[in-house]
Every structure is written in structure tokens, then in C-alpha cells.
Amino acid sequence: MKSIMITSIAALLLFSCGKPTVDTKAEGEKLMQISRDWSKAASSGDVEKIVSYWSDDAVLIQPGMPMIKGRKEIRQMVEGMIKTPGFKISWEPQSAEVSETGDLAYLVEKSQTTMTDSTGKSITQHTNGVTVWKKQADGSWKNVVDIGTPVQ
């Protein structure tokens, strides 16, 4: 009887258990490195690689544009973007915050976008941004929201 009771308690504990917490600092640093790798890929012209960082249902919110939803629409935007004369983009994550169980996170970032105007002059725009990330079923982090706003 006693052993049945103890087994029941053990089973109850097992099934009432929540999600294990993660080392949020280490996970945040990992995510900042993913962001830096993505920034390097952004100037590579490799559309598949660039687009692979977004989730299927990601939302891209950029200045002067309606929201772009889903990887298909984002891919079209990227294809157009890399054809823009003199186009270059890069960013650097400033800080990371990860949820207790490592399923949701965000980065604060600073970006530079350069393109050539109609007179051949190079123009650089600085933006502040936030990227939100969600841990996928396969354990990878994917970007679910990508928002930037002009500094000036």
C-alpha cells in the first residue's frame, strides 16, 4: 500500500512537472552570435541562406512599408533588396533577453543600410531595431518579428 502511494506521488510529480529552465545568459549569447552570422549572410547575396533565419510565419516591419507577413513575401522583398544598386546591410545586436525556458527571446539591435541614389551617391541610413525569436520544434531559433525604425 505504502509503495503504491509513493509511486503515485512520484507519478504525480512527474506529470505535474513544468518546463526545465535554461541558462538564459548563455542562450542569449548564442542568439547574438546567430544574429551576427545572419548579418554576415545578409551581404552574401545568398537568398536561401538569408531567408532561412526567418520562421514560416515571420512578420517584417520596416519604415515606410506595410507589414510583410510570411517567409514567401519576405523572400520576394529580399530578392528585390539584393538587386538594389549599391545595397548593403549589416547590424550588431546590443543586448539579448531570453524567457525562463528558452522558448522566446528578443534582441535590441543597431543597423546600417547603404544604397546608391540616382546620382550614384552612396546613402547610409542608421536604424534601431528589435528582433523577436522563437525556439522551433527542432531546437533551432527562428526570427518571428523583425522591426526597425530610423534613428534620424
Next chain:
Amino acid sequence: MKSIMITSIAALLLFSCGKPTVDTKAEGEKLMQISRDWSKAASSGDVEKIVSYWSDDAVLIQPGMPMIKGRKEIRQMVEGMIKTPGFKISWEPQSAEVSETGDLAYLVEKSQTTMTDSTGKSITQHTNGVTVWKKQADGSWKNVVDIGTPVQ
């Protein structure tokens, strides 16, 4: 011996237990209502109430401005903002996403900001935005990141 072993297993299960998960949909709806309440408060002129929605270390990222960090700096911005002639701001959350254990969340939002220009004409700017929220020790949600970008 057997009962010690079972007790040890039960203890191990207890201490290896993680955080309980929450009803993320219900928590997301609660957060959208907090955002709507905040939007109503934003036109009230009640600085203390408006500022109370941000965490002590919140980051405000608005178009054409450097990042504003911390509630003290945000309060100064709000004080200036509500003195702006014809100033009105309101927003509506579009969607919410909450982490498994309800400690971190974000909303996608659409905002309207109206002010009066030097000729007395009313100007409305539409922005898309993201607000990131963190559950505090007292169980309340506070805004930790508030970013908006112009639609046009």
C-alpha cells in the same frame, strides 16, 4: 532500502521540476487588454499612470530619436509629449505571443499619433510597432521594449 530509493527518486523529481506552463492564449488576451487600457490612459494627461506601464529599465525606440532608456528618461519624454499642441496617441494590439511559462511576451500593434503643426493644421502619423513585456516579481506585466516605425 527500497523506500529510501523511492523517496530519493521523488525528491529528485521534485527538485528537477521546472516552471509550470501557463494558458498562453488567455495570458495573451489579458496582455492585449492591458495594452488597450494603456492606450486609453495615454490621452488622459496622467503622467504617473502612463509611465506606470513601463518597467524601470524599459527601452523606448521611436522614429527619428535615439533610444530612450529607463523610466526616468521616458517620464521626461512623456511630460514633453503631453504638452505638444494637439497631441493625441492611441494604439490597438493586433496579436499577442506569450512564452510557455508566461514570463515574456510581445504584441504587434498599430498606432496613430496626432499633433498640430505651426499653421494649426492637424497631422496624423500612422506607425506599426512591437511591444515586449516581462512578468514582474509581483505578477504584473510591464513593458520592457516599445518600438514603432512609420508606415509611410
